Amino acid sequence: PTELNIYSDSAYLISEYITTVKGWKDIPINIPKNSLVFLEPLSCNLEYIEDRKLTSLDEYKVLKEDIKTLEAQILALKAILKLSNNINFEKNTRYINSIKALETFFEKKYLEYIELKNKLEGKKKVLKYLKNSIQPTTISVFCPSIETVKVKTRSPIDAKTDVFYYIFGNSEKDKVYIENRVKIRVDRDIKNIKINIFQYPTQKRYFYEGVRYIRAAAPPMSKRVSRSYTEKASVFFYSINNVSLKRNLTKNILISKKNLPAKFEIEVNGHLGSIPYLIATIKPDRMYPPAKAYFYIDGIFLKTDYINTLQRGENNRVLFGEDKLFKVRKEKVKDITVKFSKTHVKRYVKWRYTFKNKHNKKMKVLLIDYIPVSYSYKRKIEPVSSLMWRKYNKVTGKLEWEFYIQPNKTYILEYGYKELKPIEKKKDED
Structure with a gap:
């Protein structure tokens, strides 16, 4: 995958495969299950998608053979280790050297057994991932002239995000420091990916109706296959490059930081309890979408609250809370x-x-x-x-x-x- 698009109600991985096409071309490609397939540029047509069996993958075949070999090796080691139960390892000065040699031998075999079991477990995890996540396909593409084609896929992923701010006010220097951060948690390992974080839920649904085409000597048979992807046409607020994530581990990522000049004032509403609220007026050079914020003033934590959208190029009033001074x-x-x-x-x-x-x-x-x-x-x-x-x-x-x-x-x-x-x-x- 090259990108991870995260919306407020869903998330999608984007992968791409680049090739050169002139006329008709069948492209064997492994795509994530339940994904949408589309092409760039628009001058080329995606004619049909044929799903293939997982057994057609060389990686799958090699994995199955490796697992079979490891299972046989583990079975043989188990038989050798059982022999140790029939040997008396009591210390005897006459056979001390032989006993030490046997102990070393069985210890070595036991370590080999543990190592092979770990390898087998790793191979089975990869095999399970292939079965649950990968769909081998053949994609037929037509381009009227020579084109560099990007075959892109979009597949759902379980991703959780929490966009928030640290807002530090310095009333003596008339400054407000805004640190924009996001916490991200995904259901798989991802390396060096670009993350786009949208502040909107997905609303519009686009469908691609592919055709599964079976080549045969007889007249071809076809069956319609529906692949869908949900997305709202909008810009994203955050884009983060070269991010690596670990499965089910939350990562705290800095998006941006900015020190802004501010004008501080005290607002008192006698009709609402006469509480002195500290307010800073700032004029940011970018828009800050609404999110949870942690407020500090002069190094002292004040509160956790949600801020409304801070508009770019306009005077925005930021409420820090009750002024203790x-x-x-x-x-x-x-x-x-x-x-x-x-x-x-x-x-x-x-x-x-x-x-x-x-x-x-x-x-x-x-x-x-x-x-x-x-x-x-x-x-x-x-x-x-x-x-x-x-x-x-x-x-x-x-x-x-x-x-x-x-x-x-x-x-x-x-x-x-x-x-x-x-x-x-x-x-x-x-």
Whole structure:
């Protein structure tokens, strides 16, 4: 095989055989079982595929002969080793040299027996692989002119992948280091192969209807053979060359690594618990598909989470999680209602935010909070704040502030609203 294509729901091995064709040519080739066969270039036609018996393979014949020979040798050694049961190896000074010679002889034969058993086991494994995995075929190809033809096969393989990221943030140097990795596990040994990792499931199905053609003196008989392969037409995100994999062993492979300039800020949403979240804005030069990520900030592990797609050439916000070096406290400090006139009352509500920046650098803070909104012309609500807000949405009541806090400093922001509303009339008591 030359390539391994891995999708989110399946995986396929791609093998190829290169030959030169002009006119008709029958190509004997061994293909993986349950595989699709196709040709390059498109100017050549794949006319039919004839399946042959496994016994037609020279490798199969040699294996069978080797196994037969090894079994005979092992049987002979077993008979020799049985003789040792009838010999008394008690130490006797008169026959000490003979006893030592016999012990050496039987020890040597036993080692030969173990070696042959291991060889036999290896040969049987190869034979089992041929029976379960290989289909000898003859492929008939027609090219109108001389062409270098690639006969390609695609066969299913059990492969598991886990694409993930290590994301390291450095808030002091304003850098984000992204390391893209993949864990791969397959059901067989593979050497020096190119791996293409797609982020999509296979959806479209393409069929090749081959014809099994039997040559005979009588009129030829034919039987239709269906070979299918499932694939979605899409680009792949990852391509890794010269990879060797061991059967059922997981391999951790580095795909790419990049150090990007970043702008760090703290986002606090008072409506959702006033937790300070550290966010980095980065502009990568390639796209990073969504995957699991391990987040670190200033050398400290924060969390494991999934990131959305990071778009190439655009500003992307990466949420690192709660910032342990930034403290936020929110408390309600005022809620009073006073009579404004004979018909109206005015209510004053105020909250106080206390921010503590324990970073060794100035930090940008984005604060989000809400005040009630009025849907009646009789009730008027206006926001108040010790710092002018950046945005105010009168429909939703959303307020946004943007400010900076110096390193190791405390900053206090107070905000709230004043509400003017009619005095509620009491109902007459019965």
